[in-house]
Amino acid sequence: MAMSRLYSLSPCTLCRPVLAVLRMPRGYSGASLGDSGKDMLEIPLPPWKERPNEPLPTKRARLLYESRKRGMLENCILLSLFAKENLSRMDERQLNLYDRLINEPSNDWDIYYWATEAKPTPAVFDNEVMAMLKELAKNKKKEQRLRQPDLEYLFESTN
Amino acid sequence: GKKSASAKVSDSISTQYPVVDHEFDAVVVGAGGAGLRAAFGLSEAGFNTACVTKLFPTRSHTVAAQGGINAALGNMEDDNWRWHFYDTVKGTGDGTAMVTRAGLPCQDLEFVQFHPTGIYGAGCLITEGCRGEGGILINSQGERFMERYAPVAKDLASRDVVSRSMTIEIREGRGCGPEKDHVYLQLHHLPPQQLATRLPGISETAMIFAGVDVTKEPIPVLPTVHYNMGGIPTNYKGQVITHVNGEDKVVPGLYACGEAASASVHGANRLGANSLLDLVVFGRACALTIAETCKPGEPVPSIKPNAGEESVANLDKLRFADGTIRTSEVRLNMQKTMQSHAAVFRTGSILQEGCEILSQIYRDLAHLKTFDRGIVWNTDLVETLELQNLMLCALQTIYGAEARKESRGAHAREDYKVRIDEFDYSKPLQGQQKRPFEEHWRKHTLSYVDVKSGKVTLKYRPVIDRTLNEEDCSTVPPAIRSY
Numbered sequence: 001m002a003m004s005r006l007y008s009l010s011p012c013t014l015c016r017p018v019l020a021v022l023r024m025p026r027g028y029s030g031a032s033l034g035d036s037g038k039d040m041l042e043i044p045l046p047p048w049k050e051r052p053n054e055p056l057p058t059k060r061a062r063l064l065y066e067s068r069k070r071g072m073l074e075n076c077i078l079l080s081l082f083a084k085e086n087l088s089r090m091d092e093r094q095l096n097l098y099d100r101l102i103n104e105p106s107n108d109w110d111i112y113y114w115a116t117e118a119k120p121t122p123a124v125f126d127n128e129v130m131a132m133l134k135e136l137a138k139n140k141k142k143e144q145r146l147r148q149p150d151l152e153y154l155f156e157s158t159n
Numbered sequence: 160g161k162k163s164a165s166a167k168v169s170d171s172i173s174t175q176y177p178v179v180d181h182e183f184d185a186v187v188v189g190a191g192g193a194g195l196r197a198a199f200g201l202s203e204a205g206f207n208t209a210c211v212t213k214l215f216p217t218r219s220h221t222v223a224a225q226g227g228i229n230a231a232l233g234n235m236e237d238d239n240w241r242w243h244f245y246d247t248v249k250g251t252g253d254g255t256a257m258v259t260r261a262g263l264p265c266q267d268l269e270f271v272q273f274h275p276t277g278i279y280g281a282g283c284l285i286t287e288g289c290r291g292e293g294g295i296l297i298n299s300q301g302e303r304f305m306e307r308y309a310p311v312a313k314d315l316a317s318r319d320v321v322s323r324s325m326t327i328e329i330r331e332g333r334g335c336g337p338e339k340d341h342v343y344l345q346l347h348h349l350p351p352q353q354l355a356t357r358l359p360g361i362s363e364t365a366m367i368f369a370g371v372d373v374t375k376e377p378i379p380v381l382p383t384v385h386y387n388m389g390g391i392p393t394n395y396k397g398q399v400i401t402h403v404n405g406e407d408k409v410v411p412g413l414y415a416c417g418e419a420a421s422a423s424v425h426g427a428n429r430l431g432a433n434s435l436l437d438l439v440v441f442g443r444a445c446a447l448t449i450a451e452t453c454k455p456g457e458p459v460p461s462i463k464p465n466a467g468e469e470s471v472a473n474l475d476k477l478r479f480a481d482g483t484i485r486t487s488e489v490r491l492n493m494q495k496t497m498q499s500h501a502a503v504f505r506t507g508s509i510l511q512e513g514c515e516i517l518s519q520i521y522r523d524l525a526h527l528k529t530f531d532r533g534i535v536w537n538t539d540l541v542e543t544l545e546l547q548n549l550m551l552c553a554l555q556t557i558y559g560a561e562a563r564k565e566s567r568g569a570h571a572r573e574d575y576k577v578r579i580d581e582f583d584y585s586k587p588l589q590g591q592q593k594r595p596f597e598e599h600w601r602k603h604t605l606s607y608v609d610v611k612s613g614k615v616t617l618k619y620r621p622v623i624d625r626t627l628n629e630e631d632c633s634t635v636p637p638a639i640r641s642y
Contacts, residue, residue: 045215045216058535058536061533061535061536061537061538062536064536064538065536065538065541066214066215068538068542069213069214070214071214073281073282073283074283074364074367074368077281077283077368078367103215116360116363116367118359118360118363137363137367138366138367139366139367139368139370141370142366142370142371142372143370144280144368144369144370144379145280145281145367145368145369145370146279146280146281147280147281147282150485150487151486151487151530151531151538151539151542152485152487152530154530154531154539155530155531
């Protein structure tokens with residue numbers, strides 16, 4: 001049993017999986033009662049929602065965090081670079097498009113495939129922000145992207 | 160979001176930060192494959208479960224999605240390293256650090272598996288299929304050096320041999336680039352059509368991260384951390400264990416699964432297809448064990464009123480840190496030290512030097528400087544907290560490696576090339592004198608860190624040799640591995 005102190009300033013997600021209506025037949029033998037033996041794909045995750053009342057500086061800060069914290073290295077570097085180059089000059093509409101792009105797909109790899117044009121981008125994500133991401137992926141200046149950019153650029157003007 | 164009925168504002172810690180206490184039957188830290196699996200199993204069993212995560216769970220870790228294999232590369236090795244690699248490098252550090260701070264041991268952190276061809280710096284892995292298709296490794300002199308290390312197999316030698324050869328080339332001054340710290344993977348001698356059809360995705364990855372056109376230039380590569388076999392020690396039920404007076408002892412109420420754990424099915428070297436074990440089996444095992452031992456709604460034991468005070472103080476300290484060294488600088492120093500002193504090539508003097516350097520870098524943590532003083536979505540702060548965690552893991556890895564004076568699985572030492580077991584298993588056992596526990600290395604490392612001083616303590620724990628039930632599955636005695 002556990003007691004958990006949740007500090008209101010930490011970005012964390014409370015996820016109470018709903019005892020889903022979709023119960024799959026148990027695949028494992030010897031499973032305990034109540035364990036559906038579902039594999040990962042059926043576990044429902046909270047759906048993405050746009051945040052219309054979020055102040056813009058907060059939105060930019062959140063999207064920066066979400067760009068840098070991904071499930072795979074390629075996206076971690078790619079989206080961090082995107083955030084560095086673009087977040088500060090995107091307007092609210094563009095920020096919301098980016099929000100949906102990086103937060104709605106449930107598989108991080110899909111975003112990478114779309115950005116590198118290995119797979120066609122679904123219509124719902126095929127917009128100007130996706131075009132900016134594709135352009136970044138092309139690396140026309142042939143830069144060496146050795147690692148995630150450091151965060152100093154955010155504070156250079158205030159130093 | 161909504162406050163649950165059991166949430167209460169606490170005023171026992173600090174008045175500077177509003178602290179809210181929530182009560183749950185079970186708290187799962189981390190929403191990777193195993194964590195989510197455990198959380199879901201617990202929830203299904205009726206436990207009021209919270210899942211706390213730094214990032215929104217995506218299915219990049221999932222086995223089941225899209226037929227099981229995700230890759231930026233069309234050509235994929237069987238072992239699906241992508242599911243593990245990233246966690247190991249960036250995420251897995253938090254779980255083991257939490258355990259370390261609680262004064263509990265971590266196990267076998269020195270056993271790190273390397274992939275020979277990660278893109279220099281970025282670390283994105285290039286499939287070994289490249290070499291299978293005719294790609295070759297080149298040093299600064301333009302020499303196909305694998306011909307020297309493996310005259311027959313050449314670039315198709317095993318992963319261990321290739322990684323080691325690359326590292327030796329760099330150590331002996333034939334590395335490429337301004338810092339001579341990597342080698343090249345050359346593909347431009349292959350027909351472009353072959354590259355496109357047999358190795359799709361390589362071109363993109365090489366261009367995106369290395370700025371390299373593979374039809375014209377070679378890719379800078381380096382052996383890269385692939386997987387860490389070690390982690391939080393558990394028994395087969397997923398219960399975290401510690402080792403007291405020569406006996407394994409369960410830590411009641413604490414469980415671990417997935418990348419962070421070391422139930423130790425992998426031992427010293429993980430085999431390819433065993434990734435499923437970690438993700439699915441042990442995540443589920445934890446949930447089942449909890450369901451066997453606990454009931455939903457059981458009263459939560461009380462904790463001291465100021466529990467967590469140290470964590471809040473640490474957070475506050477880092478939020479306003481105004482020292483002399485940036486988080487990014489310390490992190491880079493740590494990574495470079497691990498790369499040069501605790502990577503593929505391990506030998507006594509270099510490991511010892513690495514231990515000293517890393518301990519010095521640990522002391523640098525007291526002089527950190529952060530920039531973002533904000534309270535909402537403070538990436539600078541989170542990455543600094545992560546650095547503290549990564550440092551605790553790195554210390555245990557390098558000190559464990561320095562102490563283990565043998566070669567075993569992924570831990571290969573130039574100065575101690577053979578495995579040292581209690582018997583010499585390459586010969587008949589009859590007539591052999593059994594070595595005492597202190598004089599052989601067929602045992603698990605247990606490492607502790609005193610967080611204040613950075614001092615690492617190492618202890619050892621026997622390997623569990625017997626199966627649970629000899630009738631179901633007989634014990635397999637140790638044997639010398641040969642390729």
